[in-house]
Amino acid sequence: MTNELKEIRVRFAPSPTGKLHLGNARAALFNFFFAKHIGGKFILRIEDTDLERSTLEFEDDIIESLTWLGLEWDEFYRQSARIETYAKYLGKLLNDGKAYRCFCTEEELEKERQGQIDGGSLQIYSGKCRNLSEEEIKKNLAEGKKSIIRFKSPSQKVRFVDLIRGEVEFDSSLIGDFSIAKDLVTPLYNFAVVIDDFEMKISHVIRGEDHISNTPKQILLQEALNFSQPKYAHLPIMLGPDRTKLSKRHGDTSVSDYIQQGYLPETLINFMALLGWNPGGEKEIYSMNELIKDFSLDKVQKGGAIFNIQRLDYLNGVYIRQKSLDELAELCRPYLTTTDKEQLKKAISLYQERLKKLSEITELTEFFFKDALEYDKGLLIWKDMTNGEVKEVLDKLDKILCDVEDKAWNKAKLEEILMPEAEKGNDRGRLLWPLRAALTGKKASAGPFEVAEVLGKEKTLDRIRQARAML
RNA sequence: GGCCCUAUCGUCUAGCCUGGUUCAGGACGCAGGGUUCUCAUCCCUGUAACUCGGGUUCAAAUCCCGAUGGGGCCGCCA
Numbered sequence: 001m002t003n004e005l006k007e008i009r010v011r012f013a014p015s016p017t018g019k020l021h022l023g024n025a026r027a028a029l030f031n032f033f034f035a036k037h038i039g040g041k042f043i044l045r046i047e048d049t050d051l052e053r054s055t056l057e058f059e060d061d062i063i064e065s066l067t068w069l070g071l072e073w074d075e076f077y078r079q080s081a082r083i084e085t086y087a088k089y090l091g092k093l094l095n096d097g098k099a100y101r102c103f104c105t106e107e108e109l110e111k112e113r114q115g116q117i118d119g120g121s122l123q124i125y126s127g128k129c130r131n132l133s134e135e136e137i138k139k140n141l142a143e144g145k146k147s148i149i150r151f152k153s154p155s156q157k158v159r160f161v162d163l164i165r166g167e168v169e170f171d172s173s174l175i176g177d178f179s180i181a182k183d184l185v186t187p188l189y190n191f192a193v194v195i196d197d198f199e200m201k202i203s204h205v206i207r208g209e210d211h212i213s214n215t216p217k218q219i220l221l222q223e224a225l226n227f228s229q230p231k232y233a234h235l236p237i238m239l240g241p242d243r244t245k246l247s248k249r250h251g252d253t254s255v256s257d258y259i260q261q262g263y264l265p266e267t268l269i270n271f272m273a274l275l276g277w278n279p280g281g282e283k284e285i286y287s288m289n290e291l292i293k294d295f296s297l298d299k300v301q302k303g304g305a306i307f308n309i310q311r312l313d314y315l316n317g318v319y320i321r322q323k324s325l326d327e328l329a330e331l332c333r334p335y336l337t338t339t340d341k342e343q344l345k346k347a348i349s350l351y352q353e354r355l356k357k358l359s360e361i362t363e364l365t366e367f368f369f370k371d372a373l374e375y376d377k378g379l380l381i382w383k384d385m386t387n388g389e390v391k392e393v394l395d396k397l398d399k400i401l402c403d404v405e406d407k408a409w410n411k412a413k414l415e416e417i418l419m420p421e422a423e424k425g426n427d428r429g430r431l432l433w434p435l436r437a438a439l440t441g442k443k444a445s446a447g448p449f450e451v452a453e454v455l456g457k458e459k460t461l462d463r464i465r466q467a468r469a470m471l
Numbered sequence: 472g473g474c475c476c477u478a479u480c481g482u483c484u485a486g487c488c489u490g491g492u493u494c495a496g497g498a499c500g501c502a503g504g505g506u507u508c509u510c511a512u513c514c515c516u517g518u519a520a521c522u523c524g525g526g527u528u529c530a531a532a533u534c535c536c537g538a539u540g541g542g543g544c545c546g547c548c549a
Contacts, residue, residue, distance in 0.1 A: 015549045049547060058543090106547065113546090114498035120472050123545055148547050165476070174474060175545090189549050213475060213544040234476080234544095243541065271483095274498095278484055282497045301484080304542060308482050311499045321512080337529050354511040382508070419507070429508035436508065 008040025012066075012073070013193070015047040016058035019254035020065040022307070023208060023238045023246055026272040030235055031206045031271070033295035034069045043200060044073035046211040048080045051190050065255035069265050070288060077200065078190055087226060090149060090180070098224045099180060101147040102129040103140050112177050124176030125150065149181040151191075151221060158216035163204075163233035163297045170216035178217055188251050190217045205296075206233045209304070210245070233297050233336050236276050239304045239413040246307050262335065262358025264420045267316040275308075276301045285318065311354045320355045328352060332361045338369050346454045351447040368454060373441035373463065377470040382433035387471050394468040396421070401452075401461055418449070438467035 012028040014020065035042040044066070048054035064071070093099035102125075104112075109125070116123045130152065132140075140147065155173040162168050180191035187195070197205060197218075212234045222229050240250035247253060252261070258268060270286050276302070279294045288296070320328065329345045335358055338344050347365045355361060368371060380390050400417065422431040436448035439455060452460045 013549085017549070031507080047549060053548070102547090104547095109547080117472080122473060146547090162476095168475070170475070186547085188547070193549090208543090209476065210543055211549090214549090215473095236477085239542075245543075275483065280485065282485075284483095284498055298475055303477050305484090306482060308499070311483065314499055317512090351511085353513090356511095415507085422508080427508085432508035434508095440509095442509085446510080 006203055007201070008038050008045060010035045011038060011043040011045050011197070011200065011202050012047040012071075013047050013196075013207075014062050015050065016054075016062060017050065017053040018058055019256050021246075021253055022258075022272070023253075025065065025069065025255050025268070026204065026238060026275070027208050027235055027268060028066060028071055029069070029272055030277070030295075030300070033291050034204065034206060034297065036292040037295045040203070041074040042071070043077070043202070045077045045196060045200070046079065047189070047192065048078060049187075049189070050189055054080075061254070061256055065295055066363050067261070068259055069255065070271060071185060077196070079187075079196065080148065082196070082286070083185050083187075085185050085199065086181070086192055086195055090184060090187065090191070093151070093180075093386050094149070094222060097152070099149050100130060100132070100177075101137060101140075102150045102179070103132075103145050103147045104128060105146075118437070119289040119448055122174060122176075124174065125178070127177055130177060130394075137167050137223075148179050148183070150177040151180045151217075151224070153177050153220060153257055155348070158218060158219050158391070160215060160229070162212075163231055164300050165234065165302060168212070168215075170213070172216060172220055175217060175220075180221070191221060194218050194225070194227065197230055198222070198225070202230050204231045204233065206235065209237050210235045214324060233300070236301050236304045238275065239306045241306060243304070250307070260359070262331075263312065263316050264319045264358075266319045267312065270319075271312050271315050275305045285315075310463075317356050320358070321353055323352070325349050325352070327416075330364045332358055335359050335362045336365070343368070343454065348446065350450050350454065354446070367425060367442065367445075369438050372466065375437075375441040377467075379441070380437045380445060380467055380471065382429045383427075385430060385434075389430070391432050391468060394438065394464050394471075395430055397431070397435055398439045398461060398464050401457070401464070406457055408455045409453065411449045414449045414452055434467070435464070435465055438463050 010031040012024075012031050014024050014028075034040070044063075046059055046062075048059070062261070071432065090099070094101075104125075110128060113123055129147075129150070148160045153172050158170045158172050160168055178190065179188055181187045193214075196202075209260065215232055215234075219229060221227075227403060238246040240246045242250075252258060255268065261386050266287065269288055269291070273291050273295075277295070277299055279296075279299050302339055325345055325348065329341070329348050332344075332348055336344065348361065348369045349362060354364065379396075381387070385393075397418075400421065401414075404414070404417065418431070418435075419428075422428040425431070432448055436445060436451065437443070439448060439451045439460060440446075445451065455463070
């Protein structure tokens with residue numbers, strides 16, 4: 001007998017009720033690594049059964065973010081297009097007596113819940129409508145009473161093996177008769193998931209730990225429908241600095257926010273992958289292909305991990321520095337307005353190693369393109385130099401630079417001419433600081449010679465004179 | 472409150488399965504130093520952790536039990 005291996009099929013199933021959240025993106029990533037590692041399929045399923053809250057804009061955001069990350073899916077589904085399938089199985093459960101109509105109103109249920117909270121008891125549905133007679137049901141229906149559909153939860157232990165955590169056990173009597181559909185054409189989460197995972201032949205369900213308590217409900221449903229059971233793996237969740245689930249109040253949480261700020265996909269992928277997963281070595285920089293190659297679920301961490309933005313920034317710097325000048329210029333384009341592409345590239349090259357996020361390029365390089373700089377004249381003063389001394393320095397620079405030929409106006413040549421001049425004192429800063437301050441109007445910037453080269457002779461002299469005039 | 476998950480430097484983690492080679496390694500951060508003014512890059516140095524209590528053992532970060540801490544979930548959301 002040949003041992004035929006089941007095809008590996010995983011899914012990422014976001015609901016379009018918000019932009020793609022980092023936590024979800026990481027789950028998508030892990031699913032992708034897992035599938036691609038063994039040549040399986042990665043499926044994207046939009047869970048838009050909640051028509052009230054789902055929007056096409058959010059769906060677009062999710063799709064764009066996944067694409068940006070490079071997570072290409074092999075199959076695509078949308079739950080709202082699969083209503084008939086859910087209705088079919090819903091009918092079956094109802095017919096088999098494994099599900100029932102519940103006529104309790106939301107107000108009644110809310111009151112019941114509140115009573116349970118006050119009494120400090122278990123918060124589960126009382127089962128009031130569980131054993132309604134045919135007549136009662138017909139009567140309620142005839143009266144036009146609204147109903148939802150609940151699953152008749154059997155009282156038993158539910159066990160499953162979590163690929164990350166090992167065996168997990170729940171007591172279904174503590175779960176109660178949970179809701180599975182609002183009506184025949186509106187399935188609810190746990191039910192739709194079970195139907196889809198089965199129909200789509202999902203082999204592994206890899207999702208956030210916040211779903212771990214949904215797992216027994218889904219298993220109960222699988223058993224009731226005679227479905228095979230996928231393998232489960234629950235990922236640790238991403239935490240904010242206060243150790244609670246990463247959410248809006250912690251700041252930016254969606255992938256698109258980070259795209260906008262100028263983080264690279266390589267950065268986010270590397271960062272999220274190593275947040276909760278580690279292959280055991282001392283390697284810190286991982287490309288998508290390396291992650292696919294090295295990924296395995298048993299190296300996934302069990303505890304939640306705090307999202308550490310300083311590390312994200314560091315990594316982004318690493319990846320920015322790896323870019324070619326052409327690539328970087330292209331990436332920076334959305335953050336700049338200047339049209340002169342050659343000058344732009346030169347300006348960017350001076351700031352490549354200083355960049356943490358692409359968005360910073362705007363402020364860092366804008367001084368190149370302005371006609372007049374605005375800064376306090378005190379900026380021109382180096383240490384304990386006097387106004388007069390700085391004036392002298394600027395005059396001297398003006399004089400020397402005037403004589404430099406246009407052809408020789410480059411970093412190397414300027415350095416060759418000015419450095420001996422700077423060396424004359426015992427402190428190079430006496431010449432270099434006023435020069436750089438005059439050219440950039442900033443206390444921190446790239447070096448004076450390279451800035452002068454990008455600026456060109458005319459603009460350089462102009463700025464030296466403007467500075468001189470301020471003193 | 473109930474159920475479930477979890478526990479190594481401030482943070483992400485290696486080591487734990489297969490106890491001794493570890494007075495616990497790396498990275499980020501932070502501090503100090505070096506490199507043609509500043510900032511950044513780069514390099515060097517430093518900083519800092521096995522939650523606690525029992526047990527098993529010649530020996531425990533590593534195995535077992537308990538406590539404590541942290542987190543998640545308890546919707547006609549997903």
